[in-house]
Amino acid sequence: MAGITIDRIKKTFGAATALAEISLEIADGEFLALLGPSGCGKTTLLRIIAGLETQTSGRVLIGERDVSALPPKERGLAMVFQNYAVFPHMTVYENVAFGLRMQKADETTIKREVERAASLLHIEPYLDRYPAKLSGGQRQRVAVARALAVRPAVLLMDEPLSNLDALLRLEMRSELKGVLQQSGTTTIYVTHDQTEAMGLADRIAVMHGGVIEQIGAPQTIYERPATKFVGGFVGSPPMNFIRMPVAGGRAALGGFSAPCPGAKSEIICGIRPEDMRIALGRSGLDFKVSVAEPLGSTLLLTGKVQDQLIRVAARPDSGLKAGDIVALEPEAQRIVWLDSETGRAVGA
Amino acid sequence: MTNSRLLPYLLIAPSVVFLILLFIFPLVQTIGLAFTDQGGASLGNFRKMVGDINFGVSLRNTFLLVAVVIPLQIGLALGMAVMLQKMEKGRDLVLWIWTIPLGVSDLAAGLVWLSILQDRGYLNSTLFALGVIDSPTNWLSYENPTALFVGIVLAEIWRATAIVLVILVAGFQLIPKEYFEAAEVFGATGWTRFRKITLPLLKPSLQSALILRTVLAFEVFAVVYALGGRNFPVLVGEAYTWMRDNQNDGVAAAYAILIMVISLAATLVYIRLLRTKPEAQA
Incomplete structure (x- = not known):
């Protein structure tokens, strides 16, 4: 468990500015949604926090520790990708166990943690199957279980529900909220879907054009938008x-x-x-x-x-x-x- | 109705005719040639082939070449493909340069290396100019079999690694980059990512590359012929000699059958060993 500090993170691609000096505090155990239209910089910010992308300037602190220059694996986080990125050549069990195996955990620990994560996400019946035999929703569960199995200090989610159909998305949304509340993991959740952000997050950071337009509780964002953009983007x-x-x-x-x-x-x-x-x-x-x-x-x-x-x-x-x-x-x-x-x- | 039902068959007919005339027919004829001697069915040609003084040597040389060249080519091509993946700029240019040898015929490739390795070639001139040797060394003679073998291996690697590279690069492009990112986030080091993610996901492409390269390597001829003549006998070279010099189509056909059987066997081995379970496919 750890809080996150984003300290004046800036990212430019050539002449284009993707992120203009973003600062953000996320409390330990908090669920923060980064909400914005495509191209607003939310995914870039998430990838910088993950260490998959390098910031032009600024720092990322996870639990007081400056991780700005560390590779992803030393940052103590887990991630759920938009297209799940569940390894096709491994069984569900091996997928969920992947992070633990990389940490060289012993077999008993691996078995215990895989079973715990599997039961949280209700995927116990599929542990021996390969991902190709699973539906999109089930693969999504595997991706979340793989992330939770390592008991990460920080969980990063990049549009995790956007590839699911509407009904399944609604179902997974409420289930995710339950699972993450139970585990108390600090979560950053990137989405362009304002109902997802409203429904899941403790706080929402609305991003537009590389800057954060407003941060606040979902109801505040909805009722008291700080800018015209926020009022127009949130709410349907x-x-x-x-x-x-x-x-x-x-x-x-x-x-x-x-x-x-x-x-x-x-x-x-x-x-x-x-x-x-x-x-x-x-x-x-x-x-x-x-x-x-x-x-x-x-x-x-x-x-x-x-x-x-x-x-x-x-x-x-x-x-x-x-x-x-x-x-x-x-x-x-x-x-x-x-x-x-x-x-x-x-x-x- | 009838027209649209017949159309697919009409469209594939030219290729079927082509294959029957230029593939099935010669194949049947070769089998016939190999198994007839003096007008009757017999294994005489095979007996003559096995009994020939060069048979054992050519068989050994061919397998030795395959055993040395293929792993080196796969390793090199994998390394090159990984390097290309990591490049951000100029990737196409480098790939283009690396694949130039693909456009060179194998005999021409053999001649290129001959001009480098022969006694008055570029290698000797350079070594002589640098003072490493006092007089030209004959690298490609039967007195120097190791140097001859190394020369052939070098020429083969230069000539035919690019086809493996092209297949692997195509295979890489089919793997979504999120798999590598997920592995990285969950703590896999570069080497682990290569072993646990890259190699398994590249398996179908590796299989194609291995089958193609191995079958072609068993048919190695022009490069060997250009560099060593008959100083380094290989199976296809023997088939050629039996047909051209000895005027014996039967034994030449027997060699052809043997090469085909070896290639088929190698293909089957790869298919079995590198099988991706259908449920484990991406």
């Missing part, structure tokens, strides 16, 4: 961003008006689709519905408020349809005010 459908003119400390648009921070003449009102009420008979933002999509639990309305595209999650029984015009009332305390130029949250 994404947060709405409505530009409003400001006069006398109040932002106003159509029949809506609310006090806002900052002193500029324009501000962005960030509001989640589910945080807008349909104000029947009262004044609000005039919303013209152009598409209505019944999604079961909600009715997703897409339309425009004064030429700005927004989405609203209405009650499924609200009976709204394309062409309707309604007044929207954003819940004041759920609004995130963002600077119209920098896209950063203001006030709060």
